[in-house]
Amino acid sequence: MTLPRTSDLSRPLGELHDNERLKFDSQYLRGTIAQSLADPITGSVTEDDAKLMKFFGIYQQDDRDLREERRRAKLEPHFQFMVRVRLPGGVCTPAQWLALDAAARETANGQLRLTTRQTFQFHGVFKPSLRRHLQSIAAAGLDTIAACGDDNRNVICNSNPLLSPIHAQVSALARQISAHLLPRTGAYREIFLEQPARASDAEEEPLYGRTYLPRKFKIALAVPPQNDVDVFAHDLGFVAIVNEGRLEGFNVLVGGGMGMTHKVPTTFPRLSDVAGFCRPEDVVAVAEHTMCIQRDYGDRKDRAHARFKYTIEDRGVEWFTDELARRLGRPLEPARPFRFTTSADRYGWHQGADGRWHYTLFIENGRVCDRPGKTLMSGLREIAQVHTGLFALTTNQNLTIAGVAPAQRAQIEALLVAHGIENAQQASTLRRHAMACVALPTCGLAMAESERYLPSLVTKLEETIAALGLQETPITLRMSGCPNGCSRPYLAEIALVGKAPGKYNLYLGASANGDRLNCLYLENTDEGRILEALRSLLKRYASERLAQERFGDFVVRTGIVPAMRAGREFQRIAVERQAANG
Ligand code: SRM
Ligand code: SF4
Numbered sequence: 001m002t003l004p005r006t007s008d009l010s011r012p013l014g015e016l017h018d019n020e021r022l023k024f025d026s027q028y029l030r031g032t033i034a035q036s037l038a039d040p041i042t043g044s045v046t047e048d049d050a051k052l053m054k055f056f057g058i059y060q061q062d063d064r065d066l067r068e069e070r071r072r073a074k075l076e077p078h079f080q081f082m083v084r085v086r087l088p089g090g091v092c093t094p095a096q097w098l099a100l101d102a103a104a105r106e107t108a109n110g111q112l113r114l115t116t117r118q119t120f121q122f123h124g125v126f127k128p129s130l131r132r133h134l135q136s137i138a139a140a141g142l143d144t145i146a147a148c149g150d151d152n153r154n155v156i157c158n159s160n161p162l163l164s165p166i167h168a169q170v171s172a173l174a175r176q177i178s179a180h181l182l183p184r185t186g187a188y189r190e191i192f193l194e195q196p197a198r199a200s201d202a203e204e205e206p207l208y209g210r211t212y213l214p215r216k217f218k219i220a221l222a223v224p225p226q227n228d229v230d231v232f233a234h235d236l237g238f239v240a241i242v243n244e245g246r247l248e249g250f251n252v253l254v255g256g257g258m259g260m261t262h263k264v265p266t267t268f269p270r271l272s273d274v275a276g277f278c279r280p281e282d283v284v285a286v287a288e289h290t291m292c293i294q295r296d297y298g299d300r301k302d303r304a305h306a307r308f309k310y311t312i313e314d315r316g317v318e319w320f321t322d323e324l325a326r327r328l329g330r331p332l333e334p335a336r337p338f339r340f341t342t343s344a345d346r347y348g349w350h351q352g353a354d355g356r357w358h359y360t361l362f363i364e365n366g367r368v369c370d371r372p373g374k375t376l377m378s379g380l381r382e383i384a385q386v387h388t389g390l391f392a393l394t395t396n397q398n399l400t401i402a403g404v405a406p407a408q409r410a411q412i413e414a415l416l417v418a419h420g421i422e423n424a425q426q427a428s429t430l431r432r433h434a435m436a437c438v439a440l441p442t443c444g445l446a447m448a449e450s451e452r453y454l455p456s457l458v459t460k461l462e463e464t465i466a467a468l469g470l471q472e473t474p475i476t477l478r479m480s481g482c483p484n485g486c487s488r489p490y491l492a493e494i495a496l497v498g499k500a501p502g503k504y505n506l507y508l509g510a511s512a513n514g515d516r517l518n519c520l521y522l523e524n525t526d527e528g529r530i531l532e533a534l535r536s537l538l539k540r541y542a543s544e545r546l547a548q549e550r551f552g553d554f555v556v557r558t559g560i561v562p563a564m565r566a567g568r569e570f571q572r573i574a575v576e577r578q579a580a581n582g
Pocket of ligand 2 (some may be wrong): 155438445446447450480484
């Protein structure tokens with residue numbers, strides 16, 4: 001099914017972004033990583049090697065809390081690595097959970113971080129421990145290949161494969177797509193797992209070629225009515241069409257994405273377009289060809305314009321469907337109707353089609369660690385020691401303890417209560433619908449706090465919510481420390497996006513099912529003004545809302561913000577508001 005590549009050197013490398021030459025010259029991502037790792041003088045690797053290591057799920061970072069102190073002491077930054085696991089569909093076994101828990105304590109900062117793409121991140125891995133850390137992940141049957149980098153990222157889907165046979169089928173497809181689009185280079189095995197090179201590694205990248213993709217590429221599969229994966233935020237989305245319990249196929253969605261740059265109107269979040277329908281047996285081919293269309297046509301000069309959403313925005317969906325039909329040998333079928341009701345997780349106990357139970361546990365901002373009175377990491381370790389089902393990570397940074405036999409439910413429940421982590425013990429409705437990206441102190445791109453700040457902001461809003469009698473009303477609230485949008489903030493009913501320390505843009509009005517973007521309401525504002533604005537809007541909402549009306553719909557219906565679907569419009573309104581505010 002693989003077509004010849006046109007990405008490699010169809011244009012002179014000199015005209016392209018520097019990263020293209022780096023990839024081209026890297027001997028399939030080897031670069032000088034091995035030498036960098038061996039250098040005892042510094043805790044870092046070279047800038048080029050840091051870029052190449054991203055393709056293996058490894059990010060060079062430094063503790064930003066310590067930057068100034070170390071600079072004054074004339075020490076290099078406190079270099080460390082973030083490691084992200086590839087976990088298609090977000091599922092692992094209890095044995096794998098225990099192995100990752102041990103790796104976190106032995107070679108990282110003692111915590112696990114569940115991400116918005118349903119996988120694990122480790123923070124605080126130091127250079128001398130990096131290989132050991134990756135080898136312990138490999139010993140658990142997992143890897144970190146393509147968890148970052150210009151390649152196909154972790155393929156996500158509704159998380160719990162044990163919920164129904166349809167969920168199992170969709171989860172299996174997520175794993176199949178991930179395996180099919182995985183970079184083949186032997187660099188990972190040789191450098192990090194210290195295994196000998198293989199003769200079969202000669203033509204290492206049949207799909208990617210030497211320059212891989214222009215930028216990251218993200219795929220999600222969703223089973224309506226749940227849109228927890230935010231399928232419209234993806235380069236490529238598949239929406240399951242189920243008829244009388246049978247998976248008929250998938251609507252194919254293209255050109256979504258969140259990232260943008262403040263005040264740069266050519267960058268914007270974009271919701272994907274529905275391009276057509278394909279049969280389950282064609283999903284892997286559609287994924288391959290779509291990724292390869294982006295490989296061949298994506299912008300390799302300007303990385304701020306290199307995501308697939310800009311290729312689609314610039315060339316149009318019809319161009320894409322024609323190109324896909326040419327490569328696939330037939331056109332997509334017409335799209336089928338579908339309806340999403342929510343992008344939230346279903347918390348607590350629910351029963352699957354086979355009678356087994358599943359408990360979706362709220363994990364504040366995905367951070368798994370022990371705190372006084374709330375020993376989440378120890379609790380989950382104990383559960384993993386007795387649990388016989390699976391762990392399913394959700395794309396809202398939560399965890400489903402999946403496949404609990406009826407006879408074992410009481411035991412799991414007792415452990416949750418004993419560790420102070422049962423949902424009702426730890427979180428209000430508002431908190432359960434809130435999530436934040438990592439941001440400071442590890443994220444090098446953060447402009448403001450996010451994960452460390454959101455919990456206290458929620459506490460302040462909880463008082464208002466309680467006074468207005470809205471305690472049981474779900475409202476999605478998302479925070480990102482910069483406009484890259486790692487918590488998918490532009491799809492939240494209320495969103496705060498960092499601009500500077502203590503300053504955020506406030507966005508309002510996305511739908512609760514992920515099919516409408518929000519809109520800038522206040523720019524570069526501090527906590528005082530944010531709380532004042534939200535308190536007065538929530539007061540109006542409490543008294544003027546229609547029955548069952550969501551906050552995001554309310555602010556649109558009452559004209560507080562316009563309904564937003566198009567990315568360019570999103571930025572045009574932002575620019576107008578910024579101009580009006582001087
Ligand atoms: Fe992200 C970069 C964290 C999901 C858009 N993201 C980063 C980096 C690696 C910072 C960096 O490049 O140096 C962050 C590491 C922080 C840290 O210290 O751990 C980071 N992104 C995360 C995570 C951990 C957020 C979280 O709290 O869960 C998520 C990991 C997902 C995973 O497991 O793979 C995460 N990032 C997302 C999402 C949401 C999604 O994919 O559904 C988005 C928006 C969707 C999209 O891609 O359009 C997202 N991250 C970005 C971007 C902007 C990309 C763009 O098109 O402009 C960057 C910056 C970049 O790539 O240049 C970025
Ligand atoms: Fe870092 Fe920005 Fe992503 Fe938050 S949104 S993790 S600050 S890149």
